[in-house]
Amino acid sequence: MDVRGLMAQAATLNARRTAVIHGDRRLTFEEAWRRGIQLANALLALELHPGDRVGVLEDNSIEAQDFFAGATIAGLVRVPLYARNSAEAHTHMLAHTGCRAVVVAEQYAHEIDAIRSDLPGVEHVVVRGRHDGLDYEEWLASYSDVDPQVPIDPDDWYIIRHTGGTTGKPKGVAYTHRSWLAAGRDWFYNFPPMVAGERCLHVGPISHGSGYLYTPTWLSGGCNVLLDHFEPSDTIGVMEREQVGYMFAVPAMLNALAREETACNRDWSALKVIQIGGAPIADETALLARDVFGMVLYQGFGQTEALPVCMMGPEEWFSDVEGSEPLRSTGRALPFAYLQIRDPENPSIECPIGQQGEIAIKCDGQMLEFWENPEATAERITTDGFVLTGDIGRLDENGYLYVLDRKDDMIISGGFNIWPAELENVIADHPGVVEVAVFAVPDEKWGETPMAVCAVADGVAVDDAAVADEIRTLCASRLGSYKKPTHVELWAEALPKSPVGKIQRKILREPHWVGFDRRVAGT
Template identity: 30%
Template sequence: MSNERPWLAHYPEGVPAQIDLHAYASVAAVLEEAFAKFRDRPAFHSFGKELSYGQIDELSRQFAGYLTGVLKLGKGDRIAIMMPNVLQYPIALFGALRAGLVVVNTNPMYTARELKHQLEDAGAKAIVVLDNFAATLQQVVAETEVEHIVTTGIGDLLGLKGTLINFVLKHIKKMVPDYRLPHAVRFRDALAQGAAHPVPKVDLGHDDLAFLQYTGGTTGVAKGAMLSHGNMVANMLQAGAWIGTNAKPGEEVIITALPLYHIFSLTANGLVFTRLGGLNWLITNPRDMPGFVKELKKSRFTALTGVNTLFNGLLNTPGFAEVDFSRLHLSLGGGMAVQRAVAERWKKVTGVTLAEAYGLTETSPAACINPLDLKDYNSSIGLPIPSTDVAIWSEDSQPLPIGEVGELMVKGPQVMQGYWKRPDETAKVLGADGWLHTGDIARMDANGYVYIVDRKKDMILVSGFNVYPNEVEDIVMTHPGVAEVAAVGVPDEHSGEVVKLFVVRKDPNLTVEALKEFCRENLTGYKRPKLIEFRDALPKSNVGKILRRELRDEKKAASPAA
């Protein structure tokens, strides 16, 4: 057995080979336990306001009462949540899960086109949206099945200070565009109405869906990964076991700067640390690095998760080196490759090793994590976590020997049920035997450490977000001045990679700026091309398929100045 799972011999002390999957019937059961156990401890912090586990219990119960008692939504109905990291997010999330609803996490930065696709595809009946993004919803809501809208402002749960914040955002910073959603209900009103309704006892089991977590597809259209209560409970227990010996229940303060609508932050911060009775210190706008550093100085934090660009950004922000790192014991990087230079600098400044982890939306997300007692950065994505099997397969789906390079395969209780309403897409990545094709090219060493060698053939990874070239190309091709286009990722110091377009023009007068403007209207920020190059022709295969790899390789071969 040990030959098959060489990693088990290298597990940190106290980490079990298997987890007890039946410890909890559902995510809701995990929440109920945390609310009872840590009632008086702080659970979430935002803009100087703190809510205890008891308060989150009460408020999420009221929200669940509103969903079931007032809106008459029932088990399995889908609800979209379109918010950054504000106090309303966990209340809406936990309320929806307690009511047995399926949560559809929705990126607030979506364009109207992207939002419409997701709401339509998921068949969402309700949505909770922050005022800042309600104008986007207004454009498309009539074309979806959404019947119920709950709106809220960033300051709505922050008392008097919140009123001021809302005023400044709308009237001074002009960050809240005017919108008209006549039948929308305010979040606080929904809570007040829900308080009159008891939460029905919903019978939830491992097979019931908890999330439709949308991820780009190689076909270009975002697909909903069906993550069940069993998947999420498994990953909470797996990650919990991994950090367990390191983390003290009821004493942790985790900095939550990655958005909770992103699977990494959702599971690692929002759920794992809630089960531990930790305090999630919410950062609403991590792009404001000076403001972020100010928050860090107030928080006496013990743990921090992020993507490489976030760690790099902090290291380059004045004042970060003066932060008190005396309680910090866990720095976890995921979502994109952690760069050696960043990891080494992080260790020097904070005294804590930046441990890299690996996961996918399809694996809820954690599959491999580095031991947390790691002395130094090792360029590996770590060891397979408890109850997880990892293998390296050849092109013809045969397991390869240790050290050989092939496709990284993952199997375990955290692997999704499949893609929502897309059996054909599911069949491409998930075998009847439970093995998931990650599409990542990797090797494993004799100790079970996994190293990513190359990424999914064409995917572009911008600050931890997947960008699928097909989607970008499909949109750009709708521009009347474009004849052909190829989108590739090119290295970028700030975000890991950025999108570069190679375009053959139909209209000789088409300019780079005009095309960029078109992309701004149709694509979320991270999907927009930063570079555009016009060409007379694009390289193609004998069947006429544009060869993106050639364009990428050409960029690598060219000197940096080219």
């Protein structure tokens, strides 16, 4: 089976039902699929061929649905860019995947214009709103609505999503049609069945975690409701007004929604599932959200490279189980996924129940490779096909998984992956910095946030606020605002090092985690 064939079938069987909502705009399945066909023909008219990679930079919108469907119909491989990323990240994602074209929302066109000269392989930039002298709707309507009937094999590439890397370069995680469908199927495995016409809200970009719920909703005859920004009171209003049944939220979003002043007085009778993922969640947030929204919270675990592997519903999440703490766990393994704890020093060895080690996953929705990166692929996929997550955890006697730490110190802030090395590389360029270490510290709003400790050059005062501000600004301009360190501490002395001269992040980090029983935090 392939995504295109199943989406086409759902469009036929649900032709008159509402498929997508964005603000006041509503499209039926018939309308949405026709627009997708027209965009597919528009892209193929650029002499793009099935299997070619096409980047896209956009917010959630009707036009985002056009591209979601159009790239699928044309057999093109989507490469989502992230609106909050830096120009350097955009350039890398487009270049290393060999994108021949980019589709960009007009509000972000300047970002692609600024890097176009660095992308000789990009032959076409389609700007919504000013392409070929036409506005987007006129341009789209000028193309045929006859399905091009592009042949697709289930093992053809479907999408390349990007994740962070310890070197600071995002890695492309490649999914086939088969693995993308498997990931969506397993996301919904423990959910109450979706009935045709029910609505799934996408608060975050469908290029991120929420996108895993998009395809299963379409295939079920459900309606995808799109928001192009997150503001708690607006989101609460849409959830009630549109009678949302399903949604995905990172813990920081859930915390804001549960604390919105009108949330307790709303009608949540249609709400079935709020899927939580992307970052650890604090007990207080989970319990508060349960009290506000009811028994609708689902906790899952996985990562872009392999997902999902764990899932549990509210009855289990908030239960008392002898020998376990479900509230502190990420759930138990799904029926069709392998979950093991491996020896961090020898990944071929499986650890016994109760012992800490590196979490390893094997499931139908896992990546086949890092795109054009065989070395990184070999580091992360074992000889027996397991994906090493980089997370340290343990399994208890009842099968609950507890995430305890990160093998390589990745920071998850508000659902976004931030790698210390990428900040350190930027901060080291500041003329007043001699050496630097970046690590996660707890944060009430974001769960955790980056902190930078910098040994400074002679003549730089350790209480110089201007230098600290310059460091934050440097990171924001080079990497994006969400990656800048919230805290910057300047030292006159050298940073602590191991016997072989490696800066010891964990020694610097530990004082900030006193009172916490694990070295990851949630909101």
